[in-house]
Amino acid sequence: MRRGRWRSLAGAALAAGPLLLGTVAGADAVLDGRTLRFEEGERVVWQRDFAPELGPLTAPVTFGGDVYVGVGPVVYALTPDGQMVGRADLPGTVSSLDSSGGVLRVSTQEEDYTERFTLGAPQNLSLPVQERVVFPPDPAVTGWLAAAADRVPAAEVPRAARQDPANPFLLLRAARLAGDAGDSYAALSGVRRALDLTLPFPVWTQLAARLDAAGFSAAATLALDRARRDAAARGLDPELPVSRAALYAYGNPSNYVSILLDQGRLGRAETWMSHLRELSPRFEGAGALYLRYAGLLEAQGRVGEAEEWRQFTRSLREGSLYNLGPDDTLVIRDVARLTALALLLALGAALLTLLARAWRVQGEDTRAYGGRLRSVWHRPLTRARLGFLSYASFGERLVVALLGAALLTALGGWQWANQTGRGLSAPALNIGTYGGGWYDARVGDLNLRPGPDAALLTGLNAQLNGDGAAARDAYAQAGDDACALNNLGVIAQARDDAAQARELYRSALATQPDLAAPAYNLGLNPTVPGTLFQRTYRRGEPRLCYPDRRILARAVSGDLSATLARDLRRPLDLLGAGDASPTRLGAAVLASLLGLGVLGLLLLVPRAATEARLGRPAAYRLLALLLPGSSLLGGAWGGVLLLTWALALAGLSPLGGLIRFAELPSPATPAVRGALISVLVLSYAVNLLAVLLVEASVLAQRRQERREQG
Structure with a gap:
């Protein structure tokens, strides 16, 4: 029996010997153009052709008795008899395979980044990848x-x-x-x-x-x-x-x-x-699809389900800027555009009215210096002192300066909304996760502002990629940020330090009581999409905290005050920062900044004429009736009336077809149009009453002066 067993083993070894020896010494995988052949001496054991559409091929590598070859973004493992036993799906085109270190390493190459991965032994027609694989949003991959x-x-x-x-x-x-x-x-x-x-x-x-x-x-x-x-x-x-x-x-x-x-x-x-x-x-585009689905449910009589979907759609606004939802920067942009237009109308109306009142007296005063135009270069300092705004009272000039400051703020808000919107829509921040070579190659283009918010993103990237030490270093720069504290707790829990983890979770929740991640980690079971997903698909794992749109907005562009401060420090950057080409909006902000500086200086210039000398010319009176509030800037409510009129007029401007505020209620809607027209009519009515009272007061004052003179 023992001799028969040895004979059987010897026969099996002799039968398997050529295959094993061929794999190691006498057989080899050869890539000839688009054809992969497995040769044993001069005999072709098998061959496989790969179409050009599948992408570039790498030189085959024999490892662990199997043949590995990269084809486009995948690696195939083939047995010596040509059977496919595994495939690894990778995030980029395979550029090389290397087994020299005793493990099989694969490199992928894209235009601006390279990644390296380690492959395990084939199992279930798959090649396990030891590192985290993050797929880029590339349909070719x-x-x-x-x-x-x-x-x-x-x-x-x-x-x-x-x-x-x-x-x-x-x-x-x-x-x-x-x-x-x-x-x-x-x-x-x-x-x-x-x-x-x-x-x-x-x-x-x-x-x-x-x-x-x-x-x-x-x-x-x-x-x-x-x-x-x-x-x-x-x-x-x-x-x-x-x-x-x-x-x-x-x-x-x-x-x-x-x-x-x-x-x-x-x-x-x-x-x-x-x-x-x-x-x-x-x-x-989720909101539109959710609401469409809710409408179809409601049409079928499933009112409760439809309302639940609408409520879910509204709940997604939390964490966005001012809870406006995913289109928050577009809404802010349109509000800023509408406000800028209204302020421009108000400022133009105020300046035109003040010019009409000062025109006659200014002409008299500049006649001795060569007239309005010649005096500009003949006596520039004197002409600057005799600008039409210097004939306005200090209160009127102050209102004009405040309008200029508000216009600068509105234009800055418009610019901030554009910059923040571009940053928030950057591809690196919109793939549903962080990390990976594609993300790393593109997040640097965002020029994130140094601070806790950028540190949170850096830490999350490292933590998701399994680098706990780098994540801790990044979170340390975030200070007492609630998200960073929670994620430090996750790292502590992974080290089996439950006490420190719970302390960090409690600190995070105390810092920001409405934060769901630490509440989930403390067993409070908040019901938001993230925690429900965690409970279902990552059961037993602590929940990471991810930045919301407010945090991301601060990371990519800072808040509005920071933007305005940067513009004040480096005004010439408004004409084109770095490699960016100049923009009309940047030029408008710069012009508004210069104009505000001029208005500020004019506040220091003594008034060039008295009210009695200026009088109330006919053109001034006409503009006072046509432009509500423009002749009442010296009073407390003149500026308010002027702004109300300008806002109503700006709100109705899309009806002319020259401008459009896509994210705001359209004046083509009867309710919106009716409300704006009512405000406009009311502003004219209040202005008419105020102008009549002023005219009556002036007339009474003149009569009193005649009596005193008579």
């Missing part, structure tokens, strides 16, 4: 598997599915072909094999849409669940926004929901809407 499957002709799909059993789109195409041929068992088997794979979340989302379209609704629902779980494992979180470009690259679920709603398939749309709500509720 995230849609590579689907594109590779779609380019295969229908007649070759079954063979391609056998060659690449880890491509779910090939398996689904083969399953549909089997179903069309009447083999329902083979079709269901192919779908089950696709669902058994290990895939990144963009692929799961794309696969779910195709499963849904093919009639495999239950499988699509399961694929969406797998997508959420993989996204959670990669650090995606519902508290972070996702742009349309990123959502498109990650499977475009919002577009598929729109298709389902167009088709009236509310049952399936409900599944996809729940998926979006759980994983990416803050995607760009």
Whole structure:
């Protein structure tokens, strides 16, 4: 028996010997153009062709008895007999494979960054990646598997599915072909094999849409669940926004929901809407889609569900600037534009009215110096003292200066809203997570303002990437920021220091009582999208705190006061900072700043004429009637009346078609138009009464003077 056993083992060794020896010494993988061959001596054991559309190929590497080759953004592992046993999905085009250090390292290269990863042994047709993989919002990367499957002709799909059993789109195409041929068992088997794979979340989302379209609704629902779980494992979180470009690259679920709603398939749309709500509720354009869905629910009599979706939409405004929602900077921009237009109208009306009153007397005073124009260069200092504003009273000049200061603030707010909006919409801040090579290569372009807010972003990036030491250093720069304290508690909990972790959570909650992350970590169970997601897909893990839009706004541009202070310190930067080209808005802010300086100096100039000498010319009286409040600036309510008139007129200006405030209520709406017209009519009525009272007072004063003279 013992001799027979040794003979069997020897026979097996002799049989396996050529294969093992060939793998190590006599066999080799060779890349010839787009063809990968495995040669044993002069004999070709197998070969595989890769279409040019799949992307560049790397030189193959033999490691652990398997052959590894990079194709576009993936790495395939093939056995010596040509079977595919694993695939790694990577965030960029594979540039090299290296096994010299006893482990298999892979490098990916994009235009401006490089990443390196370590691959594990094949398992379940997958190659585990030891480091965190963050997929960029690049459809060429995230849609590579689907594109590779779609380019295969229908007649070759079954063979391609056998060659690449880890491509779910090939398996689904083969399953549909089997179903069309009447083999329902083979079709269901192919779908089950696709669902058994290990895939990144963009692929799961794309696969779910195709499963849904093919009639495999239950499988699509399961694929969406797998997508959420993989996204959670990669650090995606519902508290972070996702742009349309990123959502498109990650499977475009919002577009598929729109298709389902167009088709009236509310049952399936409900599944996809729940998926979006759980994983990416803050995607760009979410509000419009949520409200559309709520309207369709209401049309079906599901009023309670519709109102719940509307309430959920409103709840997403929390944490935005002034709780205005994801379009907060656009709303602030339009408010600033409307205010700037109103102030410009008010300032223009005030200056025109003051000019009309001073015109005659100014002409008399400058006649001795060559007239209004010649005196400018003949006697510039005297002419400056005789500017038409120097004929106004100190109170009138003060109101004009205040209008100028308000105009500068409004223009600065407009500029701040533009800058902040650009910063908040930066791609690096809108992929649903932080970290990864793509993020690191682009977050530097934001020129984040040094401070606690930027330190929080830096710490989160390091913490998500597993670098606790760098995260602690960054959070130390954030001081007593509540988010940073919570995340330090997460680091402490990972070190099994529960006491310090709870102390940090309590400090974070005491600093900001409405913060959900420390409340969740202390077991208080707040019900917001982030904590619900954490409880479902990262159960047992402490909750990180992510910056809201207010924190991000301070990080990318600071607050309005900081912007105005910077403009005052470096006014010439308004004409183009760094490599930026000059903007008309920057020039307008600079002109407003210079104008305010002139108005401030004019406050120090003595008045050039008395009220009695100025009188009340006919042009001045006419403008006093046409421009409400412009002749009453010396009184307490003149400026208020002037601003009220200017705001009503600016609010009605979009009716002329030359200007538009997209994020504000439109005056084309009867209610808005009626309210603005009422305010405008009321301002004229109050102004008429005030002007008549002033004229009556002046007339009475003149009569009194005549009596005293007579």
